[in-house]
Amino acid sequence: MEDGGRSESASAGRWKSLRWSLRHLNHTRVQQLLVLFCASAIIITMASIILSMIAADNYPLGVMAVVDAATFACLGAAMLLATQKRTLSLSILLVCMSIPTNLMAEILLHGAGAWIGLMLLGLSPFMLGLLAPLWMASLYSVGLIVFYNYYLAGLPGEAVVFTGRDETYLTAMALSIITVASALAAILPKKITGAAYASLNQAAQKESTLKERYAQYATLASDWHLEINEFGIVTDFFGPGHAAGCNWKTLFYDWEEQAHIFHEALASRAPYEKIRAYLRVGDLSRRVECTGHPVFHPDGSFAGYRVIAHDITDKAEAEEKLKVLAMCDRLTGLKNRHAFNESVEARQSQTDDEETAVICIDLDNFKNLNDRQGHESGDAALAELGLRFREFEEAIPGLEVFRLGGDEFCALLTTRWDPERIHWLAEQFAEAVFRPIRMEDRVVDMAASIGAACTGPNKTLANTLERADAAVYEAKSLGGGQCILCAGEIEVRLERRLAIRRDLAAAIANGDIRMHYQPIFEVRTGALSGVEALARWAHPVYGNIAPDEFITIAESSRSIVKLGQYTLRRACNEALAWMNTHGAAIQLNVNVSPMEIMSEGFIDSLLAILEETGFPAKLLELEITERGMFEDMDVSRTRLDTIREHGVGISLDDFGTGYSSLSRLETLPIDRIKVDRSFLTQAVESRRAQKLLALISGIGGIMDVDIVAEGIETEDQLRLVRLAGFAKAQGYLFGRPAPISELRAANWKPMESEPALRQSA
Structure with missing residues (x-):
């Protein structure tokens, strides 16, 4: 049973394979089908003839019956072998040789009388031409022609007679023609259809390959x-x-x-x-x-x-990631200035009635933290602040926090005007900054100056940003660590500051800032030594504005460089014109802001102005303050050395009001020291202050620099300056700042009490 089951399974597999092959025809499959078709057709035909002869009692049992049986066996074996690809040639051989063998046997047994056998044998090349190779079909056809002619014409006693005439040769020729025609009838169509089939098959294969390739392309x-x-x-x-x-x-x-x-x-x-x-x-x-x-x-x-x-x-x-990176400050994780600008533009284009609160945060003395503990500590502090500020963003809807620069932050909040809430939020930012930042081995304490403002009727976002920024500088002017909300009197004061800042650029461009000059005299001889150029501005609304006020505003608005270039150029032109008129040379002192002298391009600008105006470099002296120059000694020393190499002098102004470190003073390349008026005010009534003045004068002698006294307003102060050994002096006692046209080239003449002072000196 198991063998039978396996046999049935194998047979089913063969027929299944055959059925499958009908959908995938190739040369081998075609030959298999031809063998099966030819063998089955011959079997059916022979069976029908034999059965009809048996029925007519005309089928003799003898040698021919054995040959027929053998033929059936060969054809059945051919059909069985046709299902096996490896034995296809054997099955073709069995089909091609079984019928000719059967017919030859009948002819040999019945002689020329087996006319039907001769006719069928003449048609047998068709089957070989259809199944067998060309050489085999050709060889078989030639052999069959030879057989006809030899058997019919060559053997005695084998003759074909029609209507009393011997037609043996004609019959042999006719059978030969039938043989050739039968072979050609199979071979020629086979070649033609084979070529067509090969072409179609090749095209089908190409199409299949292309479809498979395109399917893969489509996937990839x-x-x-x-x-x-x-x-x-x-x-x-x-x-x-x-x-x-x-x-x-x-x-x-x-x-x-x-x-x-x-x-x-x-x-x-x-x-x-x-x-x-x-x-x-x-x-x-x-x-x-x-x-x-x-x-x-x-x-x-x-x-x-x-x-x-x-x-x-x-x-x-990738674009989204780059956009996020472009909008994000990597150190703090907050949005950067680019994102801030886009947010401002978006808010300005909104047409709804929502207002925006602006909170500007500027860390106090952050540069000192970097200088004392290194940039790594500064970066760590900023990263911690960024984390705290991001917590605010998550907790407060509508809040955006940006890092605008090194130590500058800004928060925008969509809200309505609520001074208490805005001030509370500013205090939250202040508390986040004030909270100590713990590092590995130390604790960092920080503070911030914070300004807040809010949009409203007639208050655009641009104006609100300016007011919040002005509030920051108001907080810094109060010593830092303050939160200033633009409201009430503060807002009025800040509006003045903003108006001055807005009008300052126009005043510089229009030449509205005038220069006044205060004379500087030799203490011993009273000779005019030089002048100090001082900027004066009469505002069309606020009147005369103190230089300290508008210079501070210029520094906060980054317009100090333009203001400094303007004052230097105008002072050089006016002083040179005065010297040409009076035929006298005087020293011109011009104040320079620390922010200006430390800016890029300052030295190039200085030299360009000297070349443009033609003012002698040796007669120009720049006055600097301790506040700016002692913050970065290495850079300051390099800048000042370069300036002095071009012949321009350096004067240290307001000495004693800043760091006043002797070690720093010794390393700073300067030509003159100007002592602040506060020393003189104290020295009139303080013996200790008088000794201090003498000490400063001695330091000047040791350092080989002149000592200039500022703010001399009384004769007693002048007497103390002379006793201390100061070289030069200036102040209201000698003359108030005035246009250079009012400056006289004559020596300063002391008042009536001067001889007594001179004697006491």
Whole structure:
């Protein structure tokens, strides 16, 4: 039973293989089918003839019956072997030789009387030509022709007689022709159809290969190719997934900001390109960039679109990441200045009635932290502040916090005008800064100057940003660590500050800032030594503005460089004109802001102005303050050395009001020291202060620099200066600052009590 089961299974497998082969025909399969067809047809034909002869009692049992049986056996074996690819040649040989052998046996047994056998034998080359190779069919046909002619014409007693005449030779010739025709009838169509089949098979294989290749390309491709008809149906689709027959609206969605461009193109039947959308095919969803061209029928009517959807998912994600990075400060994790500018633009374009509160945060003395503990500590402190500020963003809806620069932050909050809430939020930022920052081996304490303002009626966001920034400098002017809200009297004061800051640039451009000059005299001789140029500004609304006020505002608004260039150029021109008029040379002292002298390009600007005006460099002296120059000694020393190399002198102004470190003073390249008036005010009534003045004068002698007394207003102060050994002096006692046209070249003449002072000196 098991063997029978295996046999049945094997047979079923062979027939299943054969049925499968019908769908995948090739040369081998065709030969198998021909063998099966020919063998089965011969078996049926022979069986029918034999059965009819038996029925007519005309089938003799003898040698011929054995030959017929052997023929049946050979044909059955051929059919069995045809199902096996490896024995195909044997099955062909059995089919091709079984019938000729059977017919030859009949002819040999019955002689020429076996006319039917001779006729059938003449047709047998057709089967060989159909199944066997060409050489075998040709050899068989030639052999059969030889057999006819030898058997019929060559053997005695074998003659063919028709109507009393011997037609043996003619019969042999006719059978030979039938043999050749039978062979050609099989061989020629076989060759023709074989070539056609080979060509078709090759084309089919190429098509199959191309389909497989395109299927792989479609799987691997990052593009989708679609053809959409005029009804919106996808008629051709190439790419990952299957979408043929779908409406394009089910595939594409979210056209982003370019939806109107796409719909306008559809409405006008126009091409479109690089329109971004999302493509959904089955479970696959990708970001694509679409380019489409309209297609038209031969009659010119619209036929649809051919579309290429290029996969830009990775590119779009990379762009989003880059955009986030471009908008983010890497150190703190907060949004950066670029994001701040975009947020401001977006808020300015809004048409709703929502207001925006602005909170500006400027860390106090952050540079000192970097200098004392290193930039790593400064960066760690900023990173911690960024973490604390981001917690505010998460906790307060509508709040955005930005890092604008090294130690500057700004917060924008969508809110309504509520002074208490805005001030509370500013205090929260202050508390976040004040809270100690713990590092590995130390604790860092920080403070911040904070200014807050809010938009409102007639208060634009740009104006609010200015007011909040001005509030920061107001907080710094109070010593730092303050929160200033623009409201009430403070807002009035800040509006003045903003007005001055706005008008300062125009005043510089229009030449509204005038220069006054205060004379400097030799203490011993009373000779005019030089002048100090002082800027004066009469504001059209606020009147005369103190230099300290508008210079401080210029420093906060970054316009100090332009102001410094303006005052230096004007002072050089006016002083040179005065010297040419009076034929006398005087020293010109010009104040320079620390921010200006430490700025890039200052030295180039200084030399350019000297060349432009023609003012002698040796007669120019720049006055600097301790406040600016002692913050970075190395840079300060390098800058001052370069300036002095070009012949310009350096004077240290307001000495004694800042750091006043002797070690620093010794290393700073200067030509003169100007002692602040506060020393003189104290020295009139303090013996200790008088000794200090003498000590300062001695230091000047040791350092080989002149000592200049500032702010001399009384004769007693002048007497003390002389006793201390000061070289030069200036102050209201000698003359108030005035236009240079009022300056006289004559020596200063002391008052009546001067001789007594001179005697006591």
